[in-house]
Amino acid sequence: MDNTEDSDTESVYVVRKALASVQNGDTDHYTQLIGMMYPKYSDIDAVAQLETLLKILSCSVAFIDVVHHRDLLSNIFTMSLWNHRPNVMDALVDLIISLAATSGKYLDLCLNMLISNFIPPPSVTPRKNQEVLPRVHAALHKISYLIPLAPSKLVPILAQRMPKIHIKGQDSLIVTLTYVDNLLKLENSPIGKVVGSMILMVVMERMRDLDLEIEWDDILQEDSNRGMFDMELEDAVESTMNEGDEFPVGALYQYTSDGNVVSELLDRLMVLSFKHLKSCKNSGRLDEVFEILFESFENYVLNTYKSKFSQFLMFYACSLDPENCGVKFASKLLEIYLSSNKPRLTRMSAVAYLASYLSRGKFLPPSFVASMLKRLVDECAEYCRTCNDDMKPKAHQVFYSGCQAILYVLCFHMRSILDIPRFQSQLTSLESILSHKLNPLMVCLPSVVSEFLKQSKAGGLFVVSEAFIFDDLQESELSRAFGGFERLDTFFPFDPCLLKMSNRYISHNFNSWTYNDEELCAEVIVNTDAESEENSDDDVEVDNEMSLTPKHCFMRETKRLLKMPSRIRPSTSPPESFRIF
Template identity: 45%
Template sequence: MGVEPANYTKEEQYQQMEADDDIDRTDSEIVFHIRQALKSASSDENDDYNELVGLLHYNDRLSPEDVAMLVTSLKALSGAVSCIDTVLHGSLLDTIFNMSLWSYGPEVMDALIELIITLAASSGKYVDSCLDMLVCNFTPPKRFIEALKWPYGVAKKDHVLVRVHSALEYISGLVPLAPSRLLPIVLQRMPKVFNNLQEPVVVMFVENMFKLESSAIGELVGRRMLIMAVVDLLIDFDVEVGWDDILEENPQKGIFEMDLMVTTFEHLKYCKENGRLVEVFESLLQSFQITVLNAYKSKFAQFVIFYACSLDSEICGTRFAEFLADMYICCSFPPLTRMSAVAYLASFMSRGRFLSTPLVVNILGRLAKCCSDYCRLQSGNSDPKIHRVFYAGCQAIMYVLCFRMRSIIDIPNLKSQISGFPLSQIFTSHLEPLKVCLPSIVEEFLQQAKSANLLRKSGTPVFHDMLESELSKAFGGIERLDISIRPNFVYWSMVRKTYEDDEGSSDEDVDVFYPETNRAASRDEGIVESFEDDYLDEFNDTLNRMSITPKDSTLKSRFGRNSQTPMQMPSKLRPSMSPESSL
């Protein structure tokens, strides 16, 4: 508590008044000096102007007197913006717009923010420069990146960013067109390069994009475009950074331990908690269709929409499954797009344990009808490449049933429903999908279908003795449909089959679908690891049910853990490859 003025002696009060008068006189003198300096810029005697510009350049080891001078100068400039000319004072404006809040303490930061706001409000010609200056302060200068690892660096980050976003909102209130001008500036300033030094900068910039997206001006700025820009950034990350590069840096690192993914997941969780997930999901869905669906070897970006679905399975999960099914069934989409859609759909329904069994059966029914209708319309030519979309659908049906058959037949009305699907007509048609699709999937499907008494034709069980024919081999070799349908979550493991008893699966089930892939993966350090007891409570409700729960990561400290519910699926994953077929 300070001492009240009434407690001062008269002499002390007089001395204080004299000191205050001295400060006021000093401030007035500086304001007058600033105005004179601005006027001098047009004359040959412009030393005062150059001195002012030099003062704003100075930011290293400021003494208290330097700080006081800088604060007063910035405030004086705020009161003299009407005297600033864009041409005459170009060097001064360039200096102001290149000042970094990260280089100063709170008093200078506040004075600088005040000046930026005043400039933006004074004239439309300064708006873009002021917004750009603030966006540039989303991230620190390179020399400050290392400091972000320490508490004082985190504190500085908070002090800077709260002022930046407050200023953006304040300017948007003063200048109605400012939000529409902000989006292109953000997109232009978004980092594009990925390397060890750049990663913290990229992550911090994305954090600020999410903060802007969820702010009061998010809708005016363009929430959808901000979300789509982040997904595009993840696609760039897919292209620029190979999985081998990540492992070389840290063999134990998983997808969900990468800060960029953590940041994105945290924002989606925040949106869910604040009732905005469905709104954001529509942006993700649009971005998935435009960017991710046909991306070559996407490793990371698709997990963003998968995680969003796991947060709200009833709305988002259902929406995504129906969206992919619609895209496959609609003949207006290009063949590769339809194949990619059904590949994602198969993996999503197989591994997304948060999806209800009735929904899975409903989607399977739509796929079966589509494939059955196609069979009836085809005759003659049986070249697999001509019917590649059909075979992709057949393989998707079999793949999902390999994972879901047991849960379906355990529910009488669903077993009856799936028994009514035209599966026998499809798989015994003249197009012979069982001879073209991936043999390992066909074999497992037939084993389960036989046990479930699912495939019958004229009352007789249907099974093929020859699972891989010359036709299958000629269909594409290593570019066969196994590439098109390669699962996004890697393993087939701990799935109860229809031909197994209630004791569950054995460890020998791991390599049923992709033995070559899994064996190769097991040779890579840090990719295939044993099923462990480490797990995350948050992911028991979300990612864990989708079989992509990380064994251990920075998410643990953010989302907590629970030791009561064991995981159901493997904890480590290898990044998926999106469909890459030449069919």
């Protein structure tokens, strides 16, 4: 025992002497120390020496100088836990903690080194994952406990280290998924109590960026005279799909090898985030997390041009807690729309989100939908009472966007509204709005107007004037002027989700569209939980009537379509340029 202690004491003396000798110009022993940090792993003795050296350095950090021992520090901070055995990992982690706690000048370097280990090397085994990642989290938590400033220093490092899509194939998926999974674990930890909101924003921003990398620019150049109710894919794929087949959810990436890594990555990140939200619900944190999530949505998604999928994080969070989060989301969107202090295009985007959400959220009770409709109707009615202007789409874009939102929601909920006289009575001002000389029926998207008028006439919402009947409605310059180049008149952000795995979490809470020809009245199809489970491995229906991602009859050019459905007109959202307003 005494011999062992004497040996350890001597080793500590030798290492500290080597560190001190550098300042006197003697670097021989110091150079030998650095050489010991990269042993051959087949050499058991060399690995044991490395472990011993790291342990001695942990209790000798006061002897390490940031100037004279620059090479030593560089070697320490570039070491990867993934390259070492557990006993060496433990010694290295202890050294990093000691350096972080001893001097603030090492804190950023220590945090950077630990966060770099959230990114696994290629072909890492699950066992290695379990060896490395818990040690990283434990070290981060210990440093945060010892140095309260550490969590705030952590956030910019987490954002900077977020992997980009530079690695081909599955490696890119694994790297990013592992990294984001560990960010979400931090959010759900004591560190998250300090900087959880910023961590969620880092994740939301990354998903938004991936969303934007999925391109369908050519869609905006398609013929815009077709309404959402009759849009179909015009091409055919011989011997691949038959007339009447549905566009398969998930086809964005499932048949291609490299061009759709982004779609698959986003899909998997969405699922990872869904699971995180579910765990927050189970632990009673969802209400707190929802506020952060909405702030992230407002900052990164609401005014983002061509956001297609990332907004479904909000939809799923609302479905987990309809009475609280579900109501809050709609109320916050309505508040943005009604606020004259918000930019015009932000208000238009908000009411488009509101309309799509109220239409598609199966978990929203008719009474709540009716109350939201009443507030929109009252707002538009008040606008009409104070406006003596004629039909000028560009001058009254916010008004027309509100009108279209009302019509769109009623296309989905006409029957439930008409079944209850109290709900119907709340819409008495609607006819005067539609009859106003601002003439919203001539400005809003013709396919929405046409469907609304059919249902109004069949259901007896009000007496449909002959002036309201338009045969073969075609999109006019009026509609385009209201929507602008950004086509906010065709913006329905909660159209069916085309990401296959994500859609399985969405579909059983999602109102799908169908049509009853006998009664000329729409029905909203809601899958029972049993149906959802039964079809969870199948492609989910994409409704072609009330959607800009419609059911199709014909497809051709499989590779092009599966890369991105260029013959489908998707929902689009306001461009990034909106932020200047």
